[in-house]
Amino acid sequence: MHIKWTALAQTACASFGITVAVVAVFALGILALSRREAVLSTREGRGTDSGTGTAGGGKPALLAGAYACFALCAAAVVYGLVLIAAP
Template sequence: MKIDWAALGSVFGVSLVATVALVGLFTLGIAGLSRRERAAERGGSAALAVTGACAAFAGCAAAVAYGIYLIVA
C-alpha cells in the first residue's frame, strides 16, 4: 500500500479552510441576529443586520447543499 501524501495534504488543507469558512459564516449570521435583538430592545431597527444574517445563513445552506451534491454525484 502506497499513500499519496501530497493528495492527502491537499484534501486536509481544503477541508480545514472550508470548515473554518463555514463556521465563520455561521458565526456572522448568529452575530447579525444578536444585533437585531439588541436593536429591538432599544427600540431601533437593524434591517442591515438581519439582511446580513439571512445572507450568511443562505451561504451556509448553499455550502452544505453543494457538499451533499458532491457526495451524491
C-alpha cells in the same frame, strides 16, 4: 499500497479551511441577529419605536446580512452533499 501524501494533505487542508469558513460565516449570521435584537430591545426600552411606523423593524440590513450568511452556509452544505453523491 501507495499513499499520495500530497493529495491527502491538500484534501485535509481544504476540508479544514472550508469548515472554518462555514463556521465563521454562521457565527457572523448569529452575531447579526443578536445585534438586531439588541437594537430592537433598546428601542422598546426607550419607547422611541412608538408612532414612527417602524414597529417590528430595526436595522433591516442586519436581518438581510444574517439571512445572507445563513444562505451561504446552506449552499455550502448542499454543495458538499452534491459532491458526496456525485458518481
